[in-house]
Amino acid sequence: MAEIHLNKVCKSYGDVDVLFGIDWTIFDGEFVVIVGPSGCGKSTLLRTIAGLEKITQGEISIGNRVVNDLEPAERDIAMVFQNYALYPHMSVYDNMAYGLKIRGLEKDEIERRVNHAADTLEIRDYLDRSPRQLSGGQRQRVAMGRAIVREPSVFLFDEPLSNLDAKLRVQMRLEIKNLQQRLGITSVYVTHDQVEAMTLGHRLMVLNGGYVEQLGTPIELYEKPATEFVAGFIGSPSMNLLKAKISGDGTKAEFSDHNSLYLASALPSQANRQVTIGLRPEHLMVNKTSQANMSIKVNAVEHLGADTLAHGEFEGCDEIVTLRLHGIVMINQGDILPLEIDPDKVHIFDTETGKRLE
């Protein structure tokens, strides 16, 4: 049972600052995901929780115990590494039993726990094998088994699925989610893959350049991205982020002379200012009957079967817009598509600060 508190956690390597005052409370039993592009500091943050990196400022506590100066072994955590980090000279059984032997558990107890974990992960048949005889997915299970047997109060995952092929990744993703639900152990999961982040986490932290962009549930992040960065990062295909000018009365966003859209509520404070408008490809609709004042000329069409993606640009400005239409829709290159969108699904960001405007 453990809550994790991060209090103004800073990390720098010499003159290079990597993390800037991260504050977060991860509740007991929660599954949180830290997501961000490579080099954003997400792995570093995880490693500071694990104790593999010392923080330069701030405080980390696990289960009401400040762990700043504790060794990884004393923090009651288990970690699954990206490359699995299985000990190549030991059998699967010994890999899983290693941590327990060091802690001086009775032989019977070790055997009971390893067998139990092996049953849970369905790797009972491989216990005598050495890691190099296993496939990627099996190694991944062993790595998780090694974490489970310890019965730690926190699980840490460092991009555990990125070495697996796409199909196996989906399968393991579900398994990790089920396992975490069953065990109810506080888990922190790091990934650069937004699909993993959205599907796994109760809550997400979007990290960019060492700063927290947004904290929230997957749905919050999708529906109300706090910054332009989050808007572009969450969702696939990613959100259209278009430069526009707010009209003098604050009711319209104008992309060009011929293209504009009405806002759900007027923004008089932003009148005549340059803003960034975010439109999700799946929220854009083609409407030939209405008096749409937005239209694109199609440049390229991609048929995915379940969806059709159309890429085009507004007349009078060269911004590329992608829309995602349900099912197979016959569109040709060069078509002019009149577009419509529910005003509630329009996101507006300050172009300078990247912050959401409402």
Added chain:
Amino acid sequence: MLKRVHFGPSVLPFLLVGPQILITLIFFIWPASQALYQSVLIEDAFGLSSEFVWFDNFIELFEDVGYWESVGRTFFFSSLVAALSMSAALILAAMADRIIKVVLAYQTLLIWPYAVAPVVAGALWMFLFDPTLGIVAYTLDMFGYDWNHKLNGNEAMTLVVFAASWKMVSYNFLFFVAGMQSIPKSLIEAAAIDGAGPLRRFTSIIFPLLSPTTFFLLVMNVVYAFFDTFGIVHAVTKGGPARATEILVYKVYNDGFIGLDLGGSAAQSVILMMIVIALTVVQFRYVEKKVAY
């Protein structure tokens, strides 16, 4: 099956390998065959006539207690040298692996002894320990220990072992450091999270994963101690006192060039050659297979 590429007959390949083959023939094959030939001959003291005696030289050698003593001494010497130089190198490498700053300078300094010629290394140690003018002998004397490797056979052996090991530490160190750096860092981190302290990590993770390197070095060190230590022995003790440091390579020289028993000396060389061949086979057979995992 893949089709083999065939080239037309050409002299170029022969020209390219020619020099190498010539050097091998003149400097290796010819002397080795001469040694083989000499080992079945017996020569008079003035080198005027020689007689073909089949394997008499070998039989005489195997019946000679002095020869077997030298064999035992050589094994004792080479196991000590291998153990000492490898364990020292392993400790140094483990420490070098942990330090972060000035690691390059540290490693470079440690490699220097390897660049020192065996005779120079021997001379260095001889001067340090010389009973009349050596600084170490002088220091030992202050502690009441009367060091004299010119009289005491055990002290002579100790000195030769130290001098020979010292030179090999650098070589071993390089390989151990390279071996340790090739161990993924996440393995060490995983062990740390599993609760293993630095010593436990070393004994249960790092050392087992180094086993291919260790085995390779063991063979190399034995080969070194058997064959490349002539210079050191010659500079430090000349095989003495009373043959206390007369290892096999030194005995070849002593019997052949001092004792002028060319046939017996050649027979000893042949045996050494066979040991080298055996060690090389072991090396190729097992190192290629990757020991332990």
